[in-house]
Amino acid sequence: MDSQEVVRMISFLGQSYVVHAEVNAILNTNHASAAGQKLYVTMFPCNECAKIIIQSGVSEVIYFVEKRIDNSDHVYVASHKLLSMAGVKVRRHQPQMAQIPIKFQEPRK
Numbered sequence: 001m002d003s004q005e006v007v008r009m010i011s012f013l014g015q016s017y018v019v020h021a022e023v024n025a026i027l028n029t030n031h032a033s034a035a036g037q038k039l040y041v042t043m044f045p046c047n048e049c050a051k052i053i054i055q056s057g058v059s060e061v062i063y064f065v066e067k068r069i070d071n072s073d074h075v076y077v078a079s080h081k082l083l084s085m086a087g088v089k090v091r092r093h094q095p096q097m098a099q100i101p102i103k104f105q106e107p108r109k
C-alpha cells in the first residue's frame, strides 16, 4: 500500500466514523434549542452539516477557514446553496488580532 492509498483509506474511514464538529455541537446543546443561535466553526460546513444546521434552526454560521479552493468542490458549493436558500447567515470571522500571546507564569501574590 503506497502513501496515496493510505491517505485515501484514512479519508474513507474518517467519513465513516467521525461526527463533524457542527453536528456534534448541535447534538450537545444539552436539550436547549439551537434555533436562532450562532454557530462558530473553524472550517466552513460541508453539505451534510449544512442540512443539519438548517434543520436545527441555527440562524448564523461564523467560520474561519473555507476549505474549497475554487468552486469545483461540489460539497461546498452545495453547502453554500443550501445555507443561502434556507436564509442562514454565513460570514467569515475577521480576527482583530493576528495572534493571542499567552504568558505562562504564576500570578503574583
Ligand SMILES: [Zn+2]
Binding pocket: 020, 021, 022, 045, 046, 047, 048, 049, 050
Ligand atoms: Zn461536515
